[in-house]
Amino acid sequence: MSMRRPCLLLICFLAATAAAVPAVGQSQAKEKRAGPLPIPSLQIPFGEKFIGSAATAKPLESKIKGSPQAFNMHQDGGNTGTIDYPAPLGRNLELKTGIQSLHILMWTRSGQLVAGYTKIGLSGLQWGLAAVDDETLELQAEWYPEREGQTLNVAYMELLLDTDEIVVTSKEGQIYVVQLTTEGGINLDLTRMENLTSVLGPGELLMNAMYDTQKNLWFSSGGLRAQGGHGDAEQNSSTFGYIEPDGTVHVQHFQDQMVENGIGLNGTTVFALTGPSGAAANGSRADGYFYAFGPGPGTSITTLWSVAYDAGDTQKPGSYSRGSGATPALLGDQYVAITDNANGQVNLVIYHQTKQTDSPQTVCQVPVFPEGKSNIDIAPLAHKQGDKYGVFLCNDYNAPPLYYLDTGLNGDWNNLTQMEPGVIRIDVAADGSGCEVAWEVPDLRIQSVPVISTNNGLVYGYTQAVGPTKYGKWTWYVVALDWETGEEVWRLRTGAGGTYNDDYQPGAIGPDGGFYQGVIGGIIKVTDGPDE
Numbered sequence: 011m012s013m014r015r016p017c018l019l020l021i022c023f024l025a026a027t028a029a030a031v032p033a034v035g036q037s038q039a040k041e042k043r044a045g046p047l048p049i050p051s052l053q054i055p056f057g058e059k060f061i062g063s064a065a066t067a068k069p070l071e072s073k074i075k076g077s078p079q080a081f082n083m084h085q086d087g088g089n090t091g092t093i094d095y096p097a098p099l100g101r102n103l104e105l106k107t108g109i110q111s112l113h114i115l116m117w118t119r120s121g122q123l124v125a126g127y128t129k130i131g132l133s134g135l136q137w138g139l140a141a142v143d144d145e146t147l148e149l150q151a152e153w154y155p156e157r158e159g160q161t162l163n164v165a166y167m168e169l170l171l172d173t174d175e176i177v178v179t180s181k182e183g184q185i186y187v188v189q190l191t192t193e194g195g196i197n198l199d200l201t202r203m204e205n206l207t208s209v210l211g212p213g214e215l216l217m218n219a220m221y222d223t224q225k226n227l228w229f230s231s232g233g234l235r236a237q238g239g240h241g242d243a244e245q246n247s248s249t250f251g252y253i254e255p256d257g258t259v260h261v262q263h264f265q266d267q268m269v270e271n272g273i274g275l276n277g278t279t280v281f282a283l284t285g286p287s288g289a290a291a292n293g294s295r296a297d298g299y300f301y302a303f304g305p306g307p308g309t310s311i312t313t314l315w316s317v318a319y320d321a322g323d324t325q326k327p328g329s330y331s332r333g334s335g336a337t338p339a340l341l342g343d344q345y346v347a348i349t350d351n352a353n354g355q356v357n358l359v360i361y362h363q364t365k366q367t368d369s370p371q372t373v374c375q376v377p378v379f380p381e382g383k384s385n386i387d388i389a390p391l392a393h394k395q396g397d398k399y400g401v402f403l404c405n406d407y408n409a410p411p412l413y414y415l416d417t418g419l420n421g422d423w424n425n426l427t428q429m430e431p432g433v434i435r436i437d438v439a440a441d442g443s444g445c446e447v448a449w450e451v452p453d454l455r456i457q458s459v460p461v462i463s464t465n466n467g468l469v470y471g472y473t474q475a476v477g478p479t480k481y482g483k484w485t486w487y488v489v490a491l492d493w494e495t496g497e498e499v500w501r502l503r504t505g506a507g508g509t510y511n512d513d514y515q516p517g518a519i520g521p522d523g524g525f526y527q528g529v530i531g532g533i534i535k536v537t538d539g540p541d542e
């Protein structure tokens with residue numbers, strides 16, 4: 011996955027409360043307040059505010075850019091999770107928070123922030139997009155589907171960096187292409203809409219959509235499995251396809267398979283995973299499938315190659331998928347990384363991107379995290395340095411459920427300690443000779459989607475102090491790790507209680523050098539402060 015549906019009701023509730031309350035305080039405030047109110051902590055934060063010490067930047071090689079160039083939850087169409095922007099080193103850190111229901115942050119080349127956005131409309135929760143001032147976190151422009159009742163899959167949207175178009179689907183079967191313009195005012199305007207309801211199979215929801223370099227608009231059905239009261243109904247089939255620039259629709263259906271993650275794309279090749287569903291999900295050692303698709307003749311698509319992977323016996327505790335839980339990540343133009351759902355220990359599996367005829371498609375495979383306590387629902391981060399690709403994975407076996415209203419904001423769903431810990435970096439030799447563990451941090455828990463800054467060599471994630479969870483105290487931290495060694499460099503306390511729970515939302519790094527983290531209560535931004 012990647013990312014699960016953030017809980018939005020609460021954010022909207024807070025936003026509505028904030029909008030109603032501030033007048034009194036504000037009229038007395040001396041300085042004019044710009045942007046949304048800060049996120050309140052719902053418990054008293056304790057524990058040190060800052061642990062560790064500031065890092066010295068250790069620049070890595072620049073990220074490998076695929077095409078078309080795009081920004082998404084995993085930073086690009088290849089889902090590398092890497093970005094070349096600077097990010098906080100830990101010097102006099104400044105924390106800014108805002109009650110603003112933004113989900114998945116993406117920046118244009120010129121530095122304009124655009125994000126998924128939710129508000130309470132007349133008929134309930136309304137999904138849209140927003141252009142945002144990343145300094146004040148104020149909204150600059152909003153866009154909503156014309157038809158109500160569209161649940162936007164903002165977790166799987168993309169921003170195309172050459173054109174500033176945003177491609178976003180709705181579960182109900184629409185693809186929207188929205189143009190962001192910043193000349194003469196900031197605007198978000200719908201430029202294309204495709205209704206795929208008649209193309210999808212019974213019970214299927216639309217999930218992924220991405221443009222390739224030929225302007226083919228690829229799409230897939232899919233959804234996330236139920237976990238702790240959340241998720242989509244099982245889909246017994248999947249649909250993949252694309253729309254040519256002239257409108258010709260290409261489609262292929264797959265029985266007893268369900269898309270449970272994002273897809274990867276480079277050039278005109280799509281990389282996609284399915285998990286077993288329907289009859290195929292029943293029984294031991296089920297197979298899931300990994301596909302490389304390309305454009306096909308007539309109204310077909312071409313399967314360039316496909317492999318079965320080990321999907322194990324069952325959905326693991328805390329997981330949102332029956333098969334692989336993670337969106338595939340491209341390792342340059344050579345390999346592609348997936349994680350499976352094998353019993354006991356899940357595996358990182360590396361394949362060649364191009365079809366192998368005389369040798370195995372698989373390059374190497376490594377079981378990760380302790381036996382019986384291993385699961386992955388977050389896409390790998392992948393970065394090439396010298397003659398190897400580093401692949402970073404987070405364990406989330408027995409992860410707590412998403413927030414839902416009936417358990418209360420400070421309820422046990424905040425307890426990250428129930429989730430098995432572990433983050434690991436595995437190195438894949440560029441010459442294809444194998445893969446091996448570079449380092450492992452056995453006691454760190456990250457349930458959000460982390461991000462690497464190649465500018466300074468740090469990996470940014472979001473975690474929780476373990477000790478206080480015994481007493482039901484939920485204290486949250488941004489944590490920075492050294493990509494080279496895995497060592498924790500610093501962590502910064504952000505707040506306490508359910509409002510500061512990331513609830514599986516991703517982190518992001520902006521062109522302004524800030525690290526941004528989505529949480530239940532809104533958005534957190536961390537920057538280096540001025541030198542003292």
Ligand SMILES: *[C@@H]1O[C@H](CO)[C@@H](O)[C@H](O)[C@H]1NC(C)=O
Nearest residue numbers: 157183184205206207208209
């Ligand atoms: C999409 O098309 C279907 C018919 O195939 C129609 O029932 C539905 O209203 C359309 N949805 C939108 C949002 O236009």
Ligand SMILES: *[C@@H]1O[C@H](CO)[C@@H](O)[C@H](O)[C@H]1NC(C)=O
Nearest residue numbers: 212213214244245246288289
């Ligand atoms: C999927 O298969 C299961 C078991 O055969 C069945 O109960 C369910 O109704 C099917 N769902 C759809 C959408 O066809």
Ligand SMILES: *[C@@H]1O[C@H](CO)[C@@H](O)[C@H](O)[C@H]1NC(C)=O
Nearest residue numbers: 246287288289290291292293
């Ligand atoms: C799964 O297996 C059980 C036991 O063999 C059987 O009763 C059930 O109908 C099967 N379900 C599906 C969807 O095949």
Ligand SMILES: *[C@@H]1O[C@H](CO)[C@@H](O)[C@H](O)[C@H]1NC(C)=O
Nearest residue numbers: 074075076077276277342343
């Ligand atoms: C992307 O595909 C193009 C061909 O369309 C190729 O030249 C390039 O090396 C690929 N890049 C990556 C990162 O896969």
Ligand SMILES: *[C@@H]1O[C@H](CO)[C@@H](O)[C@H](O)[C@H]1NC(C)=O
Nearest residue numbers: 422425427428479480481482
């Ligand atoms: C949080 O989870 C840990 C591990 O399961 C458990 O030991 C602890 O008691 C839990 N905290 C609360 C308040 O239930």
